[in-house]
Amino acid sequence: MKDVVVISEDQQVFRMFSSALAHLPVHFTWLGNIDEAAGILRTERPDFVFFAVRNIVLMNNWLGRYKGFKLKIPFICFTSYQSWERRELLWMAGAAEVVELPRLKKEFLIIIENIFSRRSGPTDKKEMTGSLSVFNVIDLIQTFEDSHKNGIIHLRSCGNEAEMLFNKGRLVNVHFGSRDPLDAVRVMSVWQEGDFTIKMDKVRHAEMIKLENQQVILECQNYLMKREKIIHSLREKDLVYYAAPMLDFEQIGPMARKYILFFKDGKTITDFIEYSIDAPLRILSDIERWLKKNWLLKKTHYKEQLYLLKKNENRSAVSKLLQRVFSKENDKVNISYSTDIQEETGMDDDGFILKKEQKDYYFSNTELLDTFIELLEKSR
Numbered sequence: 001m002k003d004v005v006v007i008s009e010d011q012q013v014f015r016m017f018s019s020a021l022a023h024l025p026v027h028f029t030w031l032g033n034i035d036e037a038a039g040i041l042r043t044e045r046p047d048f049v050f051f052a053v054r055n056i057v058l059m060n061n062w063l064g065r066y067k068g069f070k071l072k073i074p075f076i077c078f079t080s081y082q083s084w085e086r087r088e089l090l091w092m093a094g095a096a097e098v099v100e101l102p103r104l105k106k107e108f109l110i111i112i113e114n115i116f117s118r119r120s121g122p123t124d125k126k127e128m129t130g131s132l133s134v135f136n137v138i139d140l141i142q143t144f145e146d147s148h149k150n151g152i153i154h155l156r157s158c159g160n161e162a163e164m165l166f167n168k169g170r171l172v173n174v175h176f177g178s179r180d181p182l183d184a185v186r187v188m189s190v191w192q193e194g195d196f197t198i199k200m201d202k203v204r205h206a207e208m209i210k211l212e213n214q215q216v217i218l219e220c221q222n223y224l225m226k227r228e229k230i231i232h233s234l235r236e237k238d239l240v241y242y243a244a245p246m247l248d249f250e251q252i253g254p255m256a257r258k259y260i261l262f263f264k265d266g267k268t269i270t271d272f273i274e275y276s277i278d279a280p281l282r283i284l285s286d287i288e289r290w291l292k293k294n295w296l297l298k299k300t301h302y303k304e305q306l307y308l309l310k311k312n313e314n315r316s317a318v319s320k321l322l323q324r325v326f327s328k329e330n331d332k333v334n335i336s337y338s339t340d341i342q343e344e345t346g347m348d349d350d351g352f353i354l355k356k357e358q359k360d361y362y363f364s365n366t367e368l369l370d371t372f373i374e375l376l377e378k379s380r
Contacts, residue, residue: 002026003044007037007062008052013078013101017050021112034062041071049075054101056086063093084228088221094142097134132157132194137164137185138217140196145169145213151201157194160278165205171216173208181208182219189220190227190277223281230284237269242302244295245309259283263296
């Protein structure tokens with residue numbers, strides 16, 4: 001049986017906890033404010049503290065008081081919708097998780113059951129698992145720091161796998177493909193799906209990251225803020241775009257080619273944001289440039305290019321041959337040593353005289369030729 005103290009001015013919220021989770025082995029105690037909680041928390045020592053406060057200012061005040069108690073009881077913040085920056089402040093204050101007060105009972109049950117299905121942090125047990133939707137990478141770093149243990153966290157998200165290695169609670173290395181360890185942990189901080197497994201050990205892992213945990217967390221937070229800023233700046237994120245059919249993919253870099261081809265059959269920018277979760281930030285920044293260069297097209301322009309390509313492919317072999325035979329390029333220029341001024345059309349740097357070789361069997365009426373080709377195409 002787990003003991004949970006719910007600190008909330010709203011008794012209805014407490015009743016939602018106790019009634020919706022009656023099937024779980026959990027005992028809930030309601031405390032109306034932090035003053036009521038002060039003495040009880042020091043004596044009863046519950047397994048969890050739930051702060052259920054919609055007003056973010058009041059939440060921060062109560063957390064400040066709670067931190068002053070210097071208890072090692074994990075706490076979770078349930079509040080109204082908050083911006084990423086405000087959620088970050090709650091995490092930095094030590095919250096194990098920040099959960100928006102849900103409107104749907106089903107959603108509420110999933111969140112709480114996930115929280116109770118995992119431990120509150122690394123313990124003396126050799127292995128434990130959890131969900132990245134509950135504890136993200138930043139939370140895991142903070143939690144491991146509190147444990148002062150050596151170990152490895154294996155992470156799996158959307159087909160990606162990575163490892164974070166710790167010495168005495170400090171993150172010292174990250175394995176994620178061929179990425180630099182610090183760059184890897186920045187990218188992994190975006191992961192909100194998947195699971196993790198913590199394995200304790202007594203190995204002294206190679207120290208490849210020289211920063212302290214709080215500096216690493218700050219790097220991750222800055223990365224997340226930059227990413228959110230770029231995403232927020234993107235317009236028409238739910239509009240379908242297509243890779244331009246006439247785009248010469250050989251003329252662009254391999255990385256840009258890979259991501260532009262994602263739009264080949266039509267995708268939204270929202271789809272791309274989810275697809276490129278592990279991509280460098282500059283890839284997200286490049287979307288605006290791709291749109292301006294018409295490398296990505298809206299459906300109408302995409303269809304226009306497809307039509308032109310199809311029209312070009314359907315041109316008859318005869319019309320192609322005629323254009324080649326009667327092309328102005330057939331006014332060939334020959335190099336000659338002749339000094340006949342009347343034939344001269346120019347002189348190069350070496351004194352050679354250039355003269356245009358006119359042949360009477362070349363057809364020069366290009367307007368009539370264009371009309372002939374057009375009629376030929378229509379007759380097919």
